[in-house]
Amino acid sequence: MKVLMINGSPHEAGCTYTALSEIAGALGLYGIENEIWQLGKAPRAGCTACGACFMTRDKCVLDDGANELIGKINAADGLVIGSPVYYASANGILCALLDRVFFAKKSFAGKPACAVVSCRRGGSTAAFDRLNKYFSISEMPIVTSCYWNGVHGINPDDVKKDEEGMQVMRTLGKNMAWMLRCIEAGKAAGIEYPAPEAKKMTNFIR
Numbered sequence: 001m002k003v004l005m006i007n008g009s010p011h012e013a014g015c016t017y018t019a020l021s022e023i024a025g026a027l028g029l030y031g032i033e034n035e036i037w038q039l040g041k042a043p044r045a046g047c048t049a050c051g052a053c054f055m056t057r058d059k060c061v062l063d064d065g066a067n068e069l070i071g072k073i074n075a076a077d078g079l080v081i082g083s084p085v086y087y088a089s090a091n092g093i094l095c096a097l098l099d100r101v102f103f104a105k106k107s108f109a110g111k112p113a114c115a116v117v118s119c120r121r122g123g124s125t126a127a128f129d130r131l132n133k134y135f136s137i138s139e140m141p142i143v144t145s146c147y148w149n150g151v152h153g154i155n156p157d158d159v160k161k162d163e164e165g166m167q168v169m170r171t172l173g174k175n176m177a178w179m180l181r182c183i184e185a186g187k188a189a190g191i192e193y194p195a196p197e198a199k200k201m202t203n204f205i206r
Contacts, residue, residue, distance in 0.1 A: 001180050002033040004076035006069070008083035008094035010041040015118040016082040018156040019169050023080060023116070026173025032180060037072060039094055046096040053104035060104040069101050073108060077183075078176050079140070081131050082116040088123030090130050102134050109139035110193040112179045114172060117150045118159065124150035143179055145172040 005023065009016040017036070024034045045062045052061045058074070060066040073079055081098070083090035102108075115131035117124045128148055135142050149172055151165035152158070159165065 001031075001077045001184065002035065002075075003027055003078040003080060003176060003180075004072050005034055005036045005080040006039065006082060006094075007036050008039045008081060008091045009118070010039065010091070010093075011084075012038055012040070013156070014084070015151065015153055015156055015159045016084050016116070018153075018159045019116050019118055019151045019165070020080065020082045022166050022169035023173040023176070026170045027177055030174070030177035030181070032078075032177045035072070035076075037069065039091070039097070044093045044097040045100075047099045047103060053100075056104075057106040058104065060100045062100065064097075066097055066100045066104065069097065070105055073101070073105070073111070077111065077180055078143075079108070079111060079113040079135075080116060080172075080176070081113070081134070082118070083127060083131060085117050085119035085123045085127045088126040090117070090127045095130070098131075098134055102138060105138075107139075107196075109196070110183070111140050112143050112176060112183070113140040114143040114145075114176065115149060116169070116172070119150065119152060120154050121152065124148065124152075141179065143172060143176045145169075145175060 005020045007017050020036055027034050044064050058070050083094050113135040115128055117127045125148055145168045147168045152162050
């Protein structure tokens with residue numbers, strides 16, 4: 001089993017990476033592989049509402065990493081999205097990319113997921129809530145921890161001193177591993193994910 005972890009920070013080895021690395025260590029204790037996908041500093045386009053992905057599910061016409069990321073999420077058993085906190089929200093470049101990934105995807109249903117945020121001081125819960133909405137609209141079980149999934153610090157050394165934050169990350173990794181193993185056991189026992197209903201759309205204009 002494998003968990004894809006998205007480092008939604010422009011810094012490859014900064015605070016967000018430090019939090020994800022702590023999760024990776026916990027996953028490793030249970031034999032769960034992981035990959036950290038780095039967002040980087042390159043610009044990423046926002047959704048232009050062209051509608052082309054309705055015809056080509058799992059593919060966005062704006063290919064600046066979105067299609068690669070869709071493929072990696074499809075191939076993974078679990079997903080962790082990490083982001084620094086900017087103005088009490090997740091990194092705007094990350095959100096621009098995720099808007100397209102989650103809109104163009106065919107289905108991530110049943111795939112356990114969680115969000116992780118890193119901030120100097122405040123705004124963490126608002127950013128955390130922003131990222132969790134991608135999962136809750138996509139039928140993805142949200143993995144929880146012993147507190148809201150955030151770490152504090154201005155640099156990696158500060159984050160490592162956040163003992164509670166590091167514990168939250170380790171617990172999150174353990175809970176992700178537990179959920180993945182439960183799902184695997186369920187499949188082995190013949191328990192399949194519920195068949196989806198036909199999509200219904202209700203517009204509130206009369």
